Amino acid sequence: MKIGSKLIHNNGAVDKITGALSIPIYQASTFHQDDIDNPGKFDYSRSGNPTRKALEDTIAFIEGGKQGFAFSSGMAATSSVLSIFKTGDHLLVSKDVYGGTHRIVTKFFNNFGLEVTFVDTSDLANIEPAIKKNTKAIFLETPSNPLLKITDLKGAIKIAGKHKLISIVDNTFMSPYLQRPLELGADIVVHSATKFIGGHSDVIAGLVVVNSHELAKRIYFVQNSFGAIAGPQDCWLLLRGLKTLKVRMDFQQKNALQLARYLADHSKVKKVFYPGLDSHQGKSIHLSQADGGGAVLSFKLEDGSLAKRFMDNVKMAVVAVSLGGVETIVSYPVKMSHANVPKRERKAQEITANLIRVSVGLEEIEDLLSDFAKALK
Ligand SMILES: *Cc1c(COP(=O)(O)O)cnc(C)c1O
DSSP states (O other): OOHHHHHHHGGGOOOTTTOOSSOOOOOOSBOOOSOTTSOOSOSBTTTOOHHHHHHHHHHHHHHTOSEEEEESSHHHHHHHHHTTSOTTOEEEEETTOOHHHHHHHHHTGGGGTOEEEEEOTTSGGGHHHHOOTTEEEEEEESSOTTTOOOOOHHHHHHHHHHTTOEEEEEOTTTHHHHOOGGGGTOSEEEEETTTTTTOSSOOOOEEEEESSHHHHHHHHHHHHHHOOBOOHHHHHHHHHHHHTHHHHHHHHHHHHHHHHHHHHHOTTEEEEEOTTSTTSTTHHHHHHHSSSOOSEEEEEESSHHHHHHHHHHOOSSEEOSOOOSSSOEEEOTTTTTTTTSOHHHHHHTTOOTTEEEEEOOSSOHHHHHHHHHHHHO
């Protein structure tokens, strides 16, 4: 079955009791046990909930993994994955990971003795020299945020495998419709389901899928004991979101390419970052591991004051953090997603005051282009 059909049929999931095509929201904390010697499948919703289980099974099916897990946010998902490691373990992390991931490893997990080295994984040659005796995993994000840098997943995973490292991929920007890292050999996939999977800017949630029963056991232990679970209502929204992921992504991606081309030709735009553009560094690697450029792009204007004026004058597009919704969202990384990354670090990553990130939505492209044209003027 092709991925587009898989998304619609949710692994054949229907409600076992009624046959409902929409898995009900089992808004329950606890479950009656007929026989205390043989407890039922569900006993307490931190440990397991039928709506959450339907979502977890569905995302595992779609990503091609062994088991899925739903969390209360993308950061809860990432943090729960990082919690399988121990004091003294060392991790390699893509240099321009999501700001919240940067913050949690440098200002939280460091307090528990987890060591981290940031590596520019867009050049595979940087990975091996950074591996130490105590390195246990590599955490990748591609395309990266906000400059859409591309890491060769197969290449990085191969190096990880050679050194027995667990490879973890934050797949938020592509979604499982466009990129499935487990099929490329990764061990763990993490999503902020808040973004494309939810798709409607109405839910905060995270998902994890693993490729082995051994890792599933370790992640389940954290999910059940740490307890950063997704609630049933949010799981239901994600099950619903997954069904339209393909049509949304197809349309948003088409819009994104047109907007990227428009911006690339515009005299006031210095540079456009979009993996679907021929000029984008890493485009061919990206398209060898993903089925399209996605719906996020960024661009640089002449200077920071012009970028601010653009943000003030854009009208139809929403000015906000986050991405992946049906509406076009324009954000300003220096003050928003990357405000927590130290200034020096930001500069080194070329996340500058003239940079604007766009999550392209489902509007008619003519309206979008005209909105951008006016704001650029
Ligand atoms: C938003 C985001 C996260 C964090 O997800 P939340 O749902 O906001 O906690 C992690 N990684 C990437 C790439 C993101 O865009």
